Amino acid sequence: MAIQRIRQAAEKAKIELSHVKTTSIELPFITNTENISIELKEEELDAMSLHLIEKTIAPIKRALKDAELTTDDIDEVILVGGMTRMPKIRTTVKEFFGKTASTQVNPDEAVALGAAIQGAVLSGEVKDVLLLDVTPLTLGIETYGGLFSSLIPRNTTVPCKVQQMYSTAVDGQNSIDVNVYQGERPLVQDNKLIGKFKLTDIPPMPKGTPKIEVSFDIDADGIIKVSAADKASGKKSSITVFGKTGMSKDEIEKLVNESQSSTKDDQMKMNYLKHVNNLELIAFDSDQALKDWKKFINDEANENLSGKIQTVKTIIQDSRNGDLFDVDLIKAAQDELKAVTLEIIQEAAKKSRAEKEKENGNGNEDGNEKS
CATH class of the missing domain: 1.20.1270 (Substrate Binding Domain Of Dnak; Chain:A; Domain 2)
Known part of the structure; x- marks a missing residue:
């Protein structure tokens, strides 16, 4: 109970310091014999949380790099999440972009508003707004020897459709396994398997002769359809993967960081x-x-x-x-x-x-x- 009271008092002080320079934390009888009485300044809170605030810059830099943009290309900055009310965060963002962030959108409601607009666009109720979604990770298939063949690079705008031609690796091969992976590493063992299927009844031919067309089709809802077709016989097989990745934001970030470091x-x-x-x-x-x-x-x-x-x-x-x-x-x-x-x-x-x-x-x- 004492720890819970301290947490609530700390949260209250943090919120107050978004509007005033100094606040007091008063907790009488935190134990049977002790009280807490502290005066906390905005500068002290900034110093305690600076290592966390500085962490927000790395994702911003990565987002700009992925989008192939610079800070000069950004017209307006919108803050998302209640923590962005903290003056030090707003100052840090201003220093990075060279412009003051917009306060017209409630940071607690920004994500919900964006989701509502996206839903309206997808349902056709809103027609004069274009929202572009992108693939968070590279998508591709496994090729001979466990190598990862990329078909849709990371940050490709969806919906999209990509086709690529493959062939067999050995003579007389009459079927192929199509293993679908997502990730940023050149070997499939370091990426995540999200689906697999088999294309059978391929006419036996010398290696490299059959023409197998593999197609990736991603719709606006992030549903991925992967198909493979033998051009000679017309045999076709496919799989549908629901959801863009099945991975959390932290897992995606971990994969990207591992790929960059290795x-x-x-x-x-x-x-x-x-x-x-x-x-x-x-x-x-x-x-x-x-x-x-x-x-x-x-x-x-x-x-x-x-x-x-x-x-x-x-x-x-x-x-x-x-x-x-x-x-x-x-x-x-x-x-x-x-x-x-x-x-x-x-x-x-x-x-x-x-x-x-x-x-x-x-x-x-x-x-x-x-x-």
Whole structure:
């Protein structure tokens, strides 16, 4: 009860100091034997709360940066929330923008008024006002190797619709998983999964041949519809995500801050995974070539190439698990595997040509004898 009385007295003093320079806090019998009698000045309150007031500048700077504006581009500043009645906050805002904030709107009602206007615009009751909403985080899908492919960048005005073409990563692939993420990091593991679906019955073709069009469509209510369609077969699948993010303001801010503080590390990880992806594709091609040319490859060469492919697969697995991070090793493995595969396949191709020539030669001899 004593703490509650002190909180109420502190709140009352704070409100009074928005209108006067000095106030008194009087709390008799806060305990059985003690009273509180304090005179508090506006300057003292400002000093105690300055570290919190200064925190309001960082979001303002970020909002201007996201909107690609400067303080000179701002015509009017509206204060939101009862705390903005505090003189020190108004002074801080004035110093930052170089202009006095408007007091025509009640700061306690500003958000409710804005929501009411937005509702009227969306329902069609108000037609002469344009309110632009934006996506708070980047939206995209997962691509080969766990990389995040951005389709709608952060702060894109909604409603909006974006389409982008993708393809398959391996030969004969007849389905793809479309995993939808939001976030600012280049790897999906650091972003948030908000929905997933599968596109099936894609005609089997060589990798990179199918054309898969992925479409993101966000309406004015922030509802996201993601679809994927195979251009050749016309097969289509989609998912609808209700709500813009499903994340709180603090969670969004945390993701943005993490992305800004880890840009260099993220870039290094992304570049490394691209090398790993390339190595995996080389291993896949080598494995496929080994099967296709098996008839013309001797046991020793077969065992040699199979062993190198298995070693490469272990390197890839360790890299994906985070147990290995060595760009030079990945590059060396790429060069070695390509060289060994090329040498074996060239030798196999020679044997294949020799066999065909022999078959053609026997055919001609038979023909000459008959003639």
